[in-house]
Amino acid sequence: MIQASICTIGDEILIGQIVDTNSSRIASALEGIGVRVTRMVSFGDDRKEILECLEEELRRNDIVVVTGGLGPTKDDITKSALAELSGSRMYVENSGQLGIIENILKSRGLDMLDINRAQAYVPDTCSVIPNRLGTAPVMVFRFGEEQYGHQCSLYSLPGVPFEAEGAIPDVLDDIKGHFRLEDIYHRSIMTFGIAESALSKKIADWEDSLPRDMHLAYLPNPLTGVRLRLSVYGGTREEESARIDRKFAELRQILGEAVYAGYDTTLQEVIGRMLKEKGRTVSAAESCTGGMISQLLASVPGASEYYLGSVTSYANSVKENVLGVPAETIEKNGAVSSECVARMAEGVRKLTGSDYSIATSGIAGPGGGSEDKPVGLVWVGVSSASGTRTCKFMFKGDRIRNMERFASSALNVLREKIMSDSNEEL
Amino acid sequence: MIQASICTIGDEILIGQIVDTNSSRIASALEGIGVRVTRMVSFGDDRKEILECLEEELRRNDIVVVTGGLGPTKDDITKSALAELSGSRMYVENSGQLGIIENILKSRGLDMLDINRAQAYVPDTCSVIPNRLGTAPVMVFRFGEEQYGHQCSLYSLPGVPFEAEGAIPDVLDDIKGHFRLEDIYHRSIMTFGIAESALSKKIADWEDSLPRDMHLAYLPNPLTGVRLRLSVYGGTREEESARIDRKFAELRQILGEAVYAGYDTTLQEVIGRMLKEKGRTVSAAESCTGGMISQLLASVPGASEYYLGSVTSYANSVKENVLGVPAETIEKNGAVSSECVARMAEGVRKLTGSDYSIATSGIAGPGGGSEDKPVGLVWVGVSSASGTRTCKFMFKGDRIRNMERFASSALNVLREKIMSDSNEEL
Incomplete structure (x- = not known):
């Protein structure tokens, strides 16, 4: 089975200032064509370390995919390390990439700087896959048995996640052309x-x-x-x-x-598919989730067919004046209550004219909890023509994790509501 | 200088189904106390690979932090590999962790299962740092010169990001007690x-x-x-x-x-600080950003002091009926226009009674663009008592990346508006 290693170069990864998302996307793509990813390794912007680590990965694997270290700025030394690794003696201009760089700069109204032009120069030992989304091209180096005991290929991709992802299809095509793959x-x-x-x-x-x-x-x-x-x-x-x-x-x-x-998906995609099939619409009224439910619903391409919009009623005044939650409801039960989320769900459904609505009110923390209503408590309300349903959940997490659990639990209640409405219709 | 390697164990990382966020958080924490992270390595749930990779990292480093592979389910074999690596002959019950497991299950209304109890059993060669946030304890193994040529410590942390992060302070304390650190x-x-x-x-x-x-x-x-x-x-x-x-x-x-x-922060934190200082409030009206601006504003702890709420007006009907954008404005200029975001910003400011407001309308893609208004175009509006300002931006990215650029550009326009209002007041 063809084996691959994914390497990430950059001090910013090692000191934890950014999270490496490229490796995950590349791994997923490689697995899809039957390449087994055996290791992922991140190491620093240091020539000796780059050379040592890449040589080790090339010895162990058929394919090494490298991301990062190709930016225009001075802290990036990957390209010259790759030139050394491959025994290159000179850089050559790649006219395809130079044209792309010119177009990108023009569309942004920027002048071509020397550091931009330098990105179109690559070691004469590599072939180039042009990067249409950015300035640094993908470089492909081939090594033979005399070097690492077997034929192997090294792909050097830009570190910008958007550009790395854009380069993946061309890299996969190249791999398919050079290796015999299993499923x-x-x-x-x-x-x-x-x-x-x-x-x-x-x-x-x-x-x-x-x-x-x-x-x-x-x-x-x-x-x-x-x-x-x-x-x-x-x-x-x-x-x-x-x-x-x-x-x-x-x-x-x-x-x-x-x-x-029964396939890899998300709650919001499943909800979107059900609503589209039934020709129904949805809206949201959020408090503690702060817009996260709206963002999840809107993140699905084509969401505008069924997602009308939402109100984030962070302040009680917005719950009352925009969503029409009676002031007494909040006074009597508090904003984090079954009654309040029911009125929020009904209010946003009326306001937007949607068929379904979903509402949350809870305490994400770190502050703001009480013995009665501790951090981690959330009330969820869903409403449709068949009625309004509320339920509560309790989680233990930090602010962001609680928000995530609140939002996904609410989406799941909505999913169940849509399904039970469908069953009643049958 | 004390050197560390961070290892992540799990097939789910190697096939790209999940992104490794633990390594980044651990790296950031280690750097903070003066430990230099030299490498991050991910490898699979395979005993031979785990042993080989950990031995190599222990040879190269003073500290090895391992996450993952400690879940209660059958695909996790890290613990038995660590037992082998450290020459353990038996597992012992850790009563501290067992008590925590009992409490966690009780608070969730769950019975103690054998697989839960098993998590409190650890190799007799390790010391334990209890994990108060989950069921798998942190295991600490010490190795001497006779094994790897130098004194070194291995910390095995749970893979659940929330639990791994929770364990970091105790791990740092242990490191400070065992190594001489530089800044x-x-x-x-x-x-x-x-x-x-x-x-x-x-x-x-x-x-x-x-x-x-x-x-x-x-x-x-x-x-x-x-x-x-x-x-x-x-x-x-x-x-x-x-x-x-x-x-x-x-x-x-x-x-x-x-x-x-002049320090590590975000636009929304800076905006929050300025608003708190001035005792002002803000609201948002979103279209293409789908709730992301609201979520960013709400993600700052204490945001309820200045963030009142938002309307995500995904459908034009919501722009008109909730935000009060005149139908003629949309008919004449389109929803993606200077006029529309100006009315959206003014509308949400009136609706919520906030001092400031921020509005977006654009085309995040992948579909929906035209020659006139291509995918990647966004109009931003900000409004306060001193007036309403609009501006447009153009980006090239996928849907999520465009949303992110739209949201952050809008927040930056709001920041500039708050600053220029302050200057005028002076």
Whole structure:
């Protein structure tokens, strides 16, 4: 099986100032074409370290994908290290990339600087895949058996996540042209509302019944719940797909409503698909989630077909004056209460004219909790023509994590509401 | 200088299903106490690979911090690999962690399962730092010169980001007690609105004037602009701080208004601080940013002091009926126009009674653009008692990246408006 290593170069990663998202995207793409990623390594902007680490990864792997260290500024030395690694004696101008750089600068109304032009110069030992989204081209270096004991390729990609992602399809094409690939097949089933350990107990017998070549992984995420992923190496895709279908059908029997999709997706995508099918619309009234539910709903391409909008009523005055929550409701029950989220959900549905609505009010922390209503408490309300439903949840996390759990739990209540309305209609 | 490696164990990282955020947080914490992170490595849930990789990292480093692979489910084998690595012959119950597990399960109304109890059992070769936020304890293994040629410590942390972060303070205390640490000193200056390459040209002479022991890094981020970070190794903190202050003062002279803070922060935090100082409030009216501006404003702890709320007017009907944008304004100019964002900003300010407001309308893509108004175009409006100002920006990115650029550019316009209002008041 073809093996790859993904390397990230940059002090900014090592001191923790930025999170490396490139490696994850590249890994996902490589897995998709049947390349097994064995390691990911990050190391610093230091020539000796770059050379040592890359040589080690080239010895261990068929493919090494490197990101970062190609910026126009002075702290980047990857290119000259790659020139040394490949025995290059001179840089050559790549006219394709130079043209792209000219166009990018022109569209931004900027002059061509020397440091921009320098990005179109590459070691004469590499071939170039032009980067249409940025100024640094993708460089491809090939090494033979005499160097690392086997044929291997090194791809150097820009570190800017948007540009790295844009370069992936061309890199995959190049890999397909140079290596004989085997299939890896992954499929996911999405669950929400059952903790990882409870889930594991619930499906223990099923898990024990899995054939040896199927590997199960639990992938918990506060926004999407626990994703269960089955992986199979080798075989034909059609065959594996049918086998996984059978195992997933058993799993749905065991887990029931906790399964919200049999493929890799999100609650907001599933909600969007249901609303589009039924020609219904949704709106949101948020307090503690601060716009996160709106952002999640709006992040789905095409959301404008069913998502009308939202009110973030952070202040009680906005709950009262914009959403029409009676002042007495808040006085009597507090803003974090079943009554308040019910009125918020009904208010935003009326205000926007949507078929469905979703509302949250809770305490994300770190401050603001009481014994009665501690940090981590959230009330969720959903409303439609069939009525308004509220429920509460309790979580333990920091501010952002609580917001995420609040938002995803609310989306799941909305999903259940849409499904139960559909069942009643039948 | 004490050196560390951060290792992440888990197939889910290698196949790109989740992004590793733990390494970044741990790195940032280690740097803060003067430990130099030399490498980050991710590898799979495979006993042989775990052992080989950890041995290599222990040979190269004084400290190895491992996250992941400690979940209660069957795909995690880190603990038994660590037992083998450290020559453990038996597991022992850790009563401290067992008590925590009992409490966590009780607070969630769950029964103690065998797989939960198993998490309180650790190899007899390690000491334990209890994990108050989850079920898997932190395990500390010490190795001597006879094993790796030097004294070294391995810390095994849970993979759940929230729990890993919670364990960091105790791990740092343990490191301080076991190693002689030197200082690393980092300071950042935040800029917005100048691209990395233009910035680099503008400050080239200043950069050349930096003393040899100061290292500059450019850290671009769509939500916060380009962060410029100066690092100095060694010396005393007071001395280095004064030296960096002088260099930053020169930088502010060169960059002027593009600098929005002399420390590591965000636009929304700076805006929050200014509003709190002046006792003013803000609200938002969003379209294409879908709630992101609201979420950014609300993400700052204490935001309820100045952030009243927002309307996400995704549908034009909401722009008209909730924000009071005249239908003619949209008919004549379109929703993506100076006129529309001006009315949106004024509308939400009136609706919520806030002193300031911020509005966006644009085309995030991937669909929906025209020749006149292409994907990537956004109009921003800000309004206060001193008047309403609009401006437009053009970006090239995917949907999420465009939303991020739209949101941060809008926040920057708001920041400038608050500053210019302050100047007029003086």
